[in-house]
Amino acid sequence: MYKIFPVILAGGMGSRLWPLSRKSYPKQFVRLNHPLSFFQQAIKRVSSEQFENPVVITNDLYRFIVKDQLNEIGIKQSHILIEPEPKSTAPAILAAAIQLLASSSHACMLVMPSDHHIPDPDLFCSTIQEGLSTITKGRLVTWGSIPDSAETAYGYLELAEFPISKPAPLKSFVEKPSLNKAKSMLEQGNYLWNMGIYLFRVVDIIAAFKKHSPDIYKGVSASMEAAWKDLDFIRIASDPWSDVTDISIDYAIMEKADNLSVIPYEGKWSDCGSWVSVGKDFNDDQNENSSSTVAIDCRNVLLRSEDDGPIVVGIGLSDLAVVAMSDAVLVTDMKQTHKVRDAVNELTQRGFQQAIDFPLSHRPWGWSENLVSNDRFQVNRIVVKPGHAITMQSHQHRSEHWTVVVGSAEVTIDDSRFTVSENQSIFIPKGSQHRLQNTTSEQLEIIEVQSGTYLGDDDIQRFDTT
Numbered sequence: 001m002y003k004i005f006p007v008i009l010a011g012g013m014g015s016r017l018w019p020l021s022r023k024s025y026p027k028q029f030v031r032l033n034h035p036l037s038f039f040q041q042a043i044k045r046v047s048s049e050q051f052e053n054p055v056v057i058t059n060d061l062y063r064f065i066v067k068d069q070l071n072e073i074g075i076k077q078s079h080i081l082i083e084p085e086p087k088s089t090a091p092a093i094l095a096a097a098i099q100l101l102a103s104s105s106h107a108c109m110l111v112m113p114s115d116h117h118i119p120d121p122d123l124f125c126s127t128i129q130e131g132l133s134t135i136t137k138g139r140l141v142t143w144g145s146i147p148d149s150a151e152t153a154y155g156y157l158e159l160a161e162f163p164i165s166k167p168a169p170l171k172s173f174v175e176k177p178s179l180n181k182a183k184s185m186l187e188q189g190n191y192l193w194n195m196g197i198y199l200f201r202v203v204d205i206i207a208a209f210k211k212h213s214p215d216i217y218k219g220v221s222a223s224m225e226a227a228w229k230d231l232d233f234i235r236i237a238s239d240p241w242s243d244v245t246d247i248s249i250d251y252a253i254m255e256k257a258d259n260l261s262v263i264p265y266e267g268k269w270s271d272c273g274s275w276v277s278v279g280k281d282f283n284d285d286q287n288e289n290s291s292s293t294v295a296i297d298c299r300n301v302l303l304r305s306e307d308d309g310p311i312v313v314g315i316g317l318s319d320l321a322v323v324a325m326s327d328a329v330l331v332t333d334m335k336q337t338h339k340v341r342d343a344v345n346e347l348t349q350r351g352f353q354q355a356i357d358f359p360l361s362h363r364p365w366g367w368s369e370n371l372v373s374n375d376r377f378q379v380n381r382i383v384v385k386p387g388h389a390i391t392m393q394s395h396q397h398r399s400e401h402w403t404v405v406v407g408s409a410e411v412t413i414d415d416s417r418f419t420v421s422e423n424q425s426i427f428i429p430k431g432s433q434h435r436l437q438n439t440t441s442e443q444l445e446i447i448e449v450q451s452g453t454y455l456g457d458d459d460i461q462r463f464d465t466t
Helices: 038-045 060-072 089-101 121-135 179-188 202-212 214-225 249-254 275-282 334-349
Strands: 003-009 055-059 079-083 107-113 140-145 156-159 168-174 191-201 228-230 233-235 260-265 293-296 299-305 312-315 318-324 329-333 360-363 366-373 377-384 389-394 398-406 409-413 416-420 425-428 434-437 444-452
Touching: 003 038, 003 089, 038 060, 038 107, 038 121, 055 060, 055 089, 060 079, 060 360, 079 089, 089 107, 089 202, 089 214, 089 249, 107 121, 107 202, 121 140, 121 191, 121 260, 140 156, 140 202, 140 249, 179 191, 191 202, 191 249, 191 260, 202 214, 202 249, 275 299, 275 318, 275 334, 293 299, 299 312, 312 318, 318 334, 329 334, 366 444, 377 389, 377 434, 398 409, 409 425, 416 425
Parallel strands: 003 055, 003 107, 055 079, 079 233, 140 260, 293 312, 299 318
Antiparallel strands: 107 191, 140 191, 156 168, 156 191, 168 260, 228 233, 318 329, 360 366, 366 377, 377 444, 389 434, 398 425, 398 444, 409 416, 409 434
16 A cells, blocks of 8 residues: 655745735735635645645745644644755655655655645545556556636646546646637537646656656756755755756656546636636625625625735725735736736836735744834834744844733843743843743734834844854
């Protein structure tokens, strides 16, 4: 019996759901009409007894977000691979295969994106079982969603047989089609949406890379051989990873393989790749999708106010998506949502921080959120996880004032140490060495007021206290 290792691809930096999804905190980690993030839902989907501990592939920017979100859902054992730089799906999948082969020659991999909407986990797991008998014959298996509309935002899988059997031979991959072609494929009935989900034995996918993409195999193998352990992470060596081809698994392997089978997936699926998709998948009343929105006489309108965003009111609107957050608002024609990425590129070129970053910034010790900024002062909300601390540091151009609003803080200022409880505050003079610690089992929350002639992040000198 083969061990199924879920391999979760979680390194994407997508901007198609801006302003909710940004480079600093992309779509896979956000919670969209669900108490769990897309990433956490993907992990939970494959947490039954039929699956082994997951392998997560991400990058340095998201490593602590991944670890925190795994801890939140009780996943303590996992392999977290850190890519030195993004290289699309083919090198990432091969790196995971090499990692698994070192521990088990009988392992098989279930490769999944971390940001898709699959609301029926039981049906999903049952269809994964259908693929196990196929991969024992040395075949590679992928899944395609049975289309219910002519979509131009998805790639398609053309099947060699009709009506569809399980599993079905693949005839060809089809790139994102025009609307007329998508309508024609829908009528023919032997096309599926490409879900980007794969199942294969580790030995078979490695053999496929050796045959079809030997240069990628050589580069990734060398990078994995030089990989090293860093805390709870496995860091892939940057040399020769930086020279590995940036290419998807479909182009590198699947389009060349003659042992690929397709299993139709009959449940609901979406890649949530646009605000139109979100409106279709989550918008029950077709007008508003937030407790902070009101729609009056609106038609085909998506109104959202995320997190601490403002109240959004729409009157007499049609064919619009409006997404508001505390620092940015998107208003777009429903037929133009594919241009959101272009808007983000424009904002980036013009130097708007909102294109990439959230006011809330995740750190190994917790997170901070900028509440108010000015040339001479800024106010931050800081949350420190139980048992964690902010490193000893000093600032040459600013002083700080900390007020504890939740929990109890241990504060070090130069050679003195203080306990600061709820509703108490302490002043941190400019130039002093200071550290904030949470030694309790509860979350610590403070309000920090910085004031001075310069408030940049580079005015920090850190000290090694180990």
